[in-house]
Amino acid sequence: MVETIQLNASKKTVTGRILAKEIISPNGYFLLRKGMALSKWHLEILLNHDIREIEVEKLSSPDLVDQFRTFPGEKEEVMRLYADNVAEVKRLFEAAVTRETPSVQDFMKPFTGLLHKVLTRTNIFLELYHIKGHDEYTYRHSINVGLLAATISKMLGQTDEEVLELGKAGFFHDIGKMQLSKYLLNKEGKLTEREYEEIKKHPVYGKELLERIDGVSYTIVQGALLHHERLDGSGYPFGLRGGETPFFAQILAVADIYDAISSDRVYREKFSPFRALEELVNEVYKNKLNGQIVFPFVQHVINGYMNCRVLLESGEEGTIVHLPIEEITRPLIAVGEGYLDLRKNRSLKIKDVQLDQQNPVEI
Numbered sequence: 001m002v003e004t005i006q007l008n009a010s011k012k013t014v015t016g017r018i019l020a021k022e023i024i025s026p027n028g029y030f031l032l033r034k035g036m037a038l039s040k041w042h043l044e045i046l047l048n049h050d051i052r053e054i055e056v057e058k059l060s061s062p063d064l065v066d067q068f069r070t071f072p073g074e075k076e077e078v079m080r081l082y083a084d085n086v087a088e089v090k091r092l093f094e095a096a097v098t099r100e101t102p103s104v105q106d107f108m109k110p111f112t113g114l115l116h117k118v119l120t121r122t123n124i125f126l127e128l129y130h131i132k133g134h135d136e137y138t139y140r141h142s143i144n145v146g147l148l149a150a151t152i153s154k155m156l157g158q159t160d161e162e163v164l165e166l167g168k169a170g171f172f173h174d175i176g177k178m179q180l181s182k183y184l185l186n187k188e189g190k191l192t193e194r195e196y197e198e199i200k201k202h203p204v205y206g207k208e209l210l211e212r213i214d215g216v217s218y219t220i221v222q223g224a225l226l227h228h229e230r231l232d233g234s235g236y237p238f239g240l241r242g243g244e245t246p247f248f249a250q251i252l253a254v255a256d257i258y259d260a261i262s263s264d265r266v267y268r269e270k271f272s273p274f275r276a277l278e279e280l281v282n283e284v285y286k287n288k289l290n291g292q293i294v295f296p297f298v299q300h301v302i303n304g305y306m307n308c309r310v311l312l313e314s315g316e317e318g319t320i321v322h323l324p325i326e327e328i329t330r331p332l333i334a335v336g337e338g339y340l341d342l343r344k345n346r347s348l349k350i351k352d353v354q355l356d357q358q359n360p361v362e363i
Protein backbone atom coordinates (compact mmCIF):
# COMPACT_ATOMS: atom_id res chain seq x y z
CA MET A 1 0.00 0.00 0.00
CA VAL A 2 1.33 3.37 -1.05
CA GLU A 3 0.45 6.92 0.01
CA THR A 4 1.56 10.31 -1.27
CA ILE A 5 2.94 12.76 1.28
CA GLN A 6 3.55 16.46 0.83
CA LEU A 7 7.03 17.59 1.78
CA ASN A 8 7.46 20.55 4.03
CA ALA A 9 10.34 21.42 6.27
CA SER A 10 8.98 19.13 9.03
CA LYS A 11 11.39 16.25 9.61
CA LYS A 12 8.69 14.37 11.51
CA THR A 13 6.56 13.71 8.42
CA VAL A 14 9.40 12.09 6.53
CA THR A 15 11.86 10.49 8.95
CA GLY A 16 11.69 6.71 8.96
CA ARG A 17 9.20 6.44 6.07
CA ILE A 18 10.01 3.93 3.30
CA LEU A 19 10.18 5.23 -0.29
CA ALA A 20 7.70 3.42 -2.53
CA LYS A 21 9.15 4.75 -5.79
CA GLU A 22 12.63 5.89 -6.85
CA ILE A 23 13.18 9.64 -6.96
CA ILE A 24 14.52 11.32 -10.10
CA SER A 25 15.26 15.04 -9.93
CA PRO A 26 13.47 17.47 -12.35
CA ASN A 27 16.70 17.59 -14.41
CA GLY A 28 16.92 13.83 -14.68
CA TYR A 29 19.38 12.82 -11.92
CA PHE A 30 18.75 9.66 -9.94
CA LEU A 31 18.45 10.79 -6.30
CA LEU A 32 17.03 8.12 -4.02
CA ARG A 33 16.20 4.48 -4.54
CA LYS A 34 12.92 2.70 -3.87
CA GLY A 35 12.74 0.88 -0.51
CA MET A 36 15.11 3.11 1.44
CA ALA A 37 14.23 4.57 4.84
CA LEU A 38 14.22 8.37 4.74
CA SER A 39 16.10 10.66 7.12
CA LYS A 40 16.13 14.43 7.62
CA TRP A 41 19.18 14.50 5.36
CA HIS A 42 17.12 13.04 2.52
CA LEU A 43 14.43 15.67 3.15
CA GLU A 44 17.03 18.39 2.58
CA ILE A 45 18.11 16.77 -0.68
CA LEU A 46 14.51 16.54 -1.89
CA LEU A 47 13.70 20.15 -0.98
CA ASN A 48 16.95 21.35 -2.60
CA HIS A 49 15.81 19.68 -5.82
CA ASP A 50 12.42 21.33 -5.57
CA ILE A 51 10.58 18.06 -5.04
CA ARG A 52 7.39 18.76 -3.11
CA GLU A 53 5.69 15.38 -2.84
CA ILE A 54 6.80 11.73 -2.70
CA GLU A 55 5.23 8.30 -2.57
CA VAL A 56 5.94 6.21 0.53
CA GLU A 57 4.83 2.85 1.92
CA LYS A 58 1.69 3.18 4.00
CA LEU A 59 2.17 2.53 7.71
CA SER A 60 0.33 -0.48 9.05
CA SER A 61 -0.96 1.76 11.81
CA PRO A 62 -1.30 5.52 11.17
CA ASP A 63 1.05 6.61 13.91
CA LEU A 64 3.38 3.64 14.09
CA VAL A 65 6.58 5.59 13.53
CA ASP A 66 5.72 8.00 16.33
CA GLN A 67 4.84 5.15 18.67
CA PHE A 68 8.20 3.55 18.15
CA ARG A 69 10.14 6.66 19.01
CA THR A 70 11.35 7.31 22.50
CA PHE A 71 10.03 10.31 24.36
CA PRO A 72 13.02 11.45 26.42
CA GLY A 73 10.99 12.52 29.47
CA GLU A 74 9.31 9.14 29.72
CA LYS A 75 12.39 7.02 29.17
CA GLU A 76 13.39 7.21 32.82
CA GLU A 77 9.92 6.22 33.97
CA VAL A 78 9.95 3.17 31.70
CA MET A 79 13.42 2.20 32.86
CA ARG A 80 12.39 2.55 36.52
CA LEU A 81 9.37 0.32 35.88
CA TYR A 82 11.71 -2.12 34.16
CA ALA A 83 14.08 -2.27 37.14
CA ASP A 84 11.16 -2.86 39.55
CA ASN A 85 9.99 -5.64 37.24
CA VAL A 86 13.28 -7.52 37.29
CA ALA A 87 13.13 -7.84 41.10
CA GLU A 88 9.47 -8.87 41.12
CA VAL A 89 9.87 -11.35 38.28
CA LYS A 90 12.78 -12.98 40.08
CA ARG A 91 10.62 -13.47 43.17
CA LEU A 92 7.70 -14.92 41.16
CA PHE A 93 9.84 -17.21 39.01
CA GLU A 94 11.54 -18.60 42.09
CA ALA A 95 8.11 -19.19 43.67
CA ALA A 96 6.97 -21.01 40.51
CA VAL A 97 9.09 -24.04 41.34
CA THR A 98 7.80 -24.25 44.94
CA ARG A 99 4.41 -25.41 46.15
CA GLU A 100 3.28 -21.80 46.40
CA THR A 101 2.90 -21.45 42.63
CA PRO A 102 1.58 -17.95 41.83
CA SER A 103 -1.39 -17.52 39.47
CA VAL A 104 -1.07 -15.98 36.00
CA GLN A 105 -2.63 -12.80 37.41
CA ASP A 106 0.14 -12.58 40.03
CA PHE A 107 2.76 -12.92 37.31
CA MET A 108 1.10 -10.41 35.06
CA LYS A 109 0.63 -7.65 37.65
CA PRO A 110 4.09 -6.12 37.34
CA PHE A 111 4.53 -6.95 33.66
CA THR A 112 1.35 -5.60 32.04
CA GLY A 113 1.96 -2.00 33.22
CA LEU A 114 5.40 -2.05 31.62
CA LEU A 115 4.07 -3.75 28.49
CA HIS A 116 1.39 -1.11 28.04
CA LYS A 117 3.93 1.71 28.42
CA VAL A 118 6.31 0.10 25.97
CA LEU A 119 3.63 -0.61 23.37
CA THR A 120 2.49 3.00 23.34
CA ARG A 121 5.54 5.07 24.13
CA THR A 122 9.00 3.76 23.41
CA ASN A 123 11.15 2.13 20.81
CA ILE A 124 11.98 -0.78 23.07
CA PHE A 125 14.35 -2.40 20.59
CA LEU A 126 16.76 0.47 21.05
CA GLU A 127 16.30 0.86 24.78
CA LEU A 128 16.84 -2.82 25.53
CA TYR A 129 20.05 -2.86 23.59
CA HIS A 130 21.41 0.00 25.65
CA ILE A 131 20.85 -1.68 29.02
CA LYS A 132 24.18 -3.06 30.09
CA GLY A 133 25.26 -5.93 32.32
CA HIS A 134 24.54 -9.64 32.54
CA ASP A 135 23.28 -10.13 36.08
CA GLU A 136 19.76 -11.51 36.50
CA TYR A 137 19.86 -12.47 32.82
CA THR A 138 17.04 -15.04 32.95
CA TYR A 139 14.61 -12.52 34.46
CA ARG A 140 15.59 -9.65 32.19
CA HIS A 141 15.43 -11.98 29.22
CA SER A 142 11.88 -13.05 30.16
CA ILE A 143 10.73 -9.45 30.37
CA ASN A 144 12.57 -8.47 27.17
CA VAL A 145 11.21 -11.33 25.10
CA GLY A 146 7.69 -10.56 26.34
CA LEU A 147 8.03 -6.90 25.38
CA LEU A 148 9.67 -7.68 22.04
CA ALA A 149 7.23 -10.42 21.04
CA ALA A 150 4.23 -8.19 21.80
CA THR A 151 5.79 -5.30 19.89
CA ILE A 152 6.51 -7.49 16.85
CA SER A 153 2.94 -8.83 16.98
CA LYS A 154 1.62 -5.28 17.01
CA MET A 155 3.97 -4.28 14.21
CA LEU A 156 2.62 -7.16 12.10
CA GLY A 157 -0.90 -5.80 12.54
CA GLN A 158 -2.22 -8.54 14.85
CA THR A 159 -5.23 -7.92 17.09
CA ASP A 160 -4.89 -6.42 20.60
CA GLU A 161 -5.75 -9.81 22.05
CA GLU A 162 -2.98 -11.53 20.06
CA VAL A 163 -0.51 -8.81 21.03
CA LEU A 164 -1.23 -9.36 24.73
CA GLU A 165 -1.03 -13.14 24.35
CA LEU A 166 2.36 -12.85 22.63
CA GLY A 167 3.52 -10.59 25.47
CA LYS A 168 2.52 -13.18 28.06
CA ALA A 169 3.94 -16.10 26.05
CA GLY A 170 7.25 -14.25 25.70
CA PHE A 171 7.30 -13.48 29.39
CA PHE A 172 6.86 -17.18 30.29
CA HIS A 173 8.81 -18.78 27.43
CA ASP A 174 11.91 -19.70 29.47
CA ILE A 175 10.27 -20.44 32.82
CA GLY A 176 11.37 -24.08 32.43
CA LYS A 177 14.92 -22.87 33.11
CA MET A 178 13.92 -22.53 36.76
CA GLN A 179 14.16 -26.33 36.90
CA LEU A 180 17.80 -26.24 35.78
CA SER A 181 20.73 -25.81 38.16
CA LYS A 182 22.11 -22.30 38.73
CA TYR A 183 25.54 -23.70 37.89
CA LEU A 184 24.35 -24.67 34.43
CA LEU A 185 22.61 -21.36 33.74
CA ASN A 186 25.58 -19.26 34.83
CA LYS A 187 28.40 -21.40 33.47
CA GLU A 188 31.05 -19.25 31.84
CA GLY A 189 32.89 -21.88 29.81
CA LYS A 190 31.70 -24.07 26.97
CA LEU A 191 28.92 -26.50 27.85
CA THR A 192 29.64 -30.22 27.66
CA GLU A 193 27.39 -32.28 25.42
CA ARG A 194 25.59 -33.65 28.46
CA GLU A 195 25.05 -30.17 29.89
CA TYR A 196 23.68 -28.96 26.56
CA GLU A 197 21.27 -31.93 26.47
CA GLU A 198 20.07 -30.88 29.93
CA ILE A 199 19.55 -27.24 28.81
CA LYS A 200 17.54 -28.51 25.86
CA LYS A 201 14.98 -29.95 28.25
CA HIS A 202 13.81 -26.51 29.42
CA PRO A 203 10.96 -26.19 26.86
CA VAL A 204 9.39 -29.43 28.13
CA TYR A 205 10.03 -28.44 31.77
CA GLY A 206 8.37 -25.10 30.98
CA LYS A 207 5.29 -26.73 29.49
CA GLU A 208 4.92 -29.02 32.52
CA LEU A 209 5.40 -26.18 34.97
CA LEU A 210 2.95 -23.88 33.19
CA GLU A 211 0.25 -26.54 33.07
CA ARG A 212 0.24 -26.43 36.87
CA ILE A 213 -0.42 -22.67 36.93
CA ASP A 214 -4.02 -21.46 37.05
CA GLY A 215 -5.24 -19.44 34.07
CA VAL A 216 -2.53 -20.19 31.49
CA SER A 217 -3.62 -20.23 27.84
CA TYR A 218 -2.75 -22.60 24.99
CA THR A 219 -0.44 -19.93 23.47
CA ILE A 220 1.55 -19.57 26.68
CA VAL A 221 2.06 -23.32 27.12
CA GLN A 222 2.85 -24.00 23.46
CA GLY A 223 5.09 -20.92 23.30
CA ALA A 224 7.27 -22.31 26.09
CA LEU A 225 7.33 -25.72 24.42
CA LEU A 226 8.06 -24.61 20.84
CA HIS A 227 10.21 -21.43 20.97
CA HIS A 228 13.39 -23.37 20.05
CA GLU A 229 11.93 -25.00 16.94
CA ARG A 230 13.48 -23.77 13.65
CA LEU A 231 11.99 -23.73 10.13
CA ASP A 232 14.65 -26.11 8.71
CA GLY A 233 13.87 -28.77 11.33
CA SER A 234 17.12 -28.23 13.28
CA GLY A 235 15.38 -27.01 16.45
CA TYR A 236 14.20 -28.82 19.55
CA PRO A 237 12.41 -30.58 21.26
CA PHE A 238 10.61 -32.02 18.21
CA GLY A 239 12.56 -30.83 15.13
CA LEU A 240 9.37 -29.41 13.56
CA ARG A 241 9.65 -28.04 10.01
CA GLY A 242 8.27 -24.79 8.53
CA GLY A 243 4.60 -24.18 9.25
CA GLU A 244 4.43 -27.13 11.65
CA THR A 245 5.52 -24.56 14.25
CA PRO A 246 2.63 -22.13 14.91
CA PHE A 247 3.21 -18.53 13.79
CA PHE A 248 3.12 -17.19 17.38
CA ALA A 249 5.98 -19.55 18.33
CA GLN A 250 7.93 -18.34 15.27
CA ILE A 251 7.54 -14.76 16.58
CA LEU A 252 8.83 -15.90 19.98
CA ALA A 253 11.88 -17.45 18.30
CA VAL A 254 12.74 -14.11 16.64
CA ALA A 255 12.29 -12.14 19.88
CA ASP A 256 14.30 -14.73 21.83
CA ILE A 257 17.25 -14.76 19.42
CA TYR A 258 17.33 -10.97 19.04
CA ASP A 259 17.43 -10.43 22.79
CA ALA A 260 20.01 -13.17 23.33
CA ILE A 261 22.45 -11.76 20.77
CA SER A 262 21.99 -8.16 21.82
CA SER A 263 22.47 -8.77 25.56
CA ASP A 264 25.61 -9.09 27.67
CA ARG A 265 26.05 -12.71 28.77
CA VAL A 266 28.32 -14.25 31.36
CA TYR A 267 30.47 -15.76 28.65
CA ARG A 268 30.66 -12.85 26.21
CA GLU A 269 29.76 -9.21 25.64
CA LYS A 270 26.78 -8.48 23.43
CA PHE A 271 27.15 -7.93 19.68
CA SER A 272 26.94 -4.37 18.35
CA PRO A 273 23.29 -3.48 17.64
CA PHE A 274 23.84 -3.60 13.89
CA ARG A 275 25.72 -6.89 14.05
CA ALA A 276 22.81 -8.34 16.07
CA LEU A 277 20.38 -7.30 13.32
CA GLU A 278 22.64 -8.75 10.65
CA GLU A 279 22.78 -12.05 12.56
CA LEU A 280 19.00 -12.14 12.60
CA VAL A 281 18.85 -11.61 8.83
CA ASN A 282 21.44 -14.40 8.39
CA GLU A 283 19.15 -16.76 10.30
CA VAL A 284 16.49 -16.12 7.63
CA TYR A 285 18.96 -16.95 4.85
CA LYS A 286 19.84 -20.16 6.71
CA ASN A 287 16.10 -20.99 6.75
CA LYS A 288 15.96 -20.96 10.54
CA LEU A 289 13.68 -17.93 11.05
CA ASN A 290 10.69 -16.57 9.13
CA GLY A 291 11.56 -13.58 6.88
CA GLN A 292 7.96 -12.34 7.09
CA ILE A 293 8.64 -11.65 10.75
CA VAL A 294 12.34 -10.73 10.66
CA PHE A 295 12.42 -8.23 7.76
CA PRO A 296 9.67 -5.86 8.99
CA PHE A 297 11.17 -6.08 12.48
CA VAL A 298 14.69 -5.27 11.29
CA GLN A 299 13.42 -2.39 9.14
CA HIS A 300 11.68 -0.82 12.13
CA VAL A 301 14.73 -1.14 14.36
CA ILE A 302 16.81 0.42 11.60
CA ASN A 303 14.37 3.34 11.34
CA GLY A 304 14.81 3.96 15.05
CA TYR A 305 18.55 4.39 14.60
CA MET A 306 18.23 7.14 12.00
CA ASN A 307 19.95 10.35 13.11
CA CYS A 308 21.60 8.66 16.12
CA ARG A 309 25.17 9.59 17.03
CA VAL A 310 27.91 7.04 16.37
CA LEU A 311 31.52 6.85 17.47
CA LEU A 312 33.95 5.17 15.10
CA GLU A 313 37.00 3.20 16.25
CA SER A 314 39.09 5.86 14.49
CA GLY A 315 37.75 8.39 17.02
CA GLU A 316 35.54 10.24 14.53
CA GLU A 317 31.95 11.01 15.51
CA GLY A 318 28.97 11.37 13.23
CA THR A 319 25.25 10.91 12.66
CA ILE A 320 23.63 7.95 10.90
CA VAL A 321 21.81 9.08 7.76
CA HIS A 322 21.26 5.74 6.03
CA LEU A 323 21.39 2.09 7.16
CA PRO A 324 21.31 -0.33 4.23
CA ILE A 325 19.25 -3.42 5.14
CA GLU A 326 21.48 -5.51 2.87
CA GLU A 327 24.56 -4.55 4.94
CA ILE A 328 23.43 -3.10 8.24
CA THR A 329 26.86 -2.82 9.85
CA ARG A 330 28.02 -0.40 7.11
CA PRO A 331 25.87 2.75 7.39
CA LEU A 332 26.29 6.13 5.72
CA ILE A 333 27.41 8.64 8.35
CA ALA A 334 27.36 12.44 8.27
CA VAL A 335 30.61 13.77 9.75
CA GLY A 336 30.93 17.55 9.94
CA GLU A 337 30.17 18.93 6.49
CA GLY A 338 30.81 15.63 4.68
CA TYR A 339 29.76 11.99 4.63
CA LEU A 340 31.51 8.69 5.33
CA ASP A 341 30.15 5.65 3.52
CA LEU A 342 31.21 2.60 5.53
CA ARG A 343 30.39 0.34 2.60
CA LYS A 344 33.16 2.04 0.63
CA ASN A 345 35.54 2.64 3.56
CA ARG A 346 35.75 -0.99 4.65
CA SER A 347 38.45 -0.41 7.27
CA LEU A 348 36.22 1.92 9.33
CA LYS A 349 34.37 0.29 12.21
CA ILE A 350 31.65 1.49 14.59
CA LYS A 351 32.66 1.53 18.23
CA ASP A 352 29.50 2.80 19.89
CA VAL A 353 26.02 4.08 19.11
CA GLN A 354 24.20 6.57 21.30
CA LEU A 355 20.47 7.18 21.65
CA ASP A 356 19.25 10.76 22.05
CA GLN A 357 22.88 11.72 22.55
CA GLN A 358 22.69 10.32 26.08
CA ASN A 359 24.78 7.66 27.73
CA PRO A 360 23.61 4.04 27.81
CA VAL A 361 21.23 3.27 30.67
CA GLU A 362 22.67 1.20 33.52
CA ILE A 363 20.35 -0.86 35.70
Ligand SMILES: [Fe+2]
Residues within 6 Å of the ligand: 173, 174, 202, 227, 228
Ligand atom coordinates in the same frame (compact mmCIF):
# COMPACT_ATOMS: atom_id res chain seq x y z
FE1 LIG B 1 14.63 -20.91 25.71
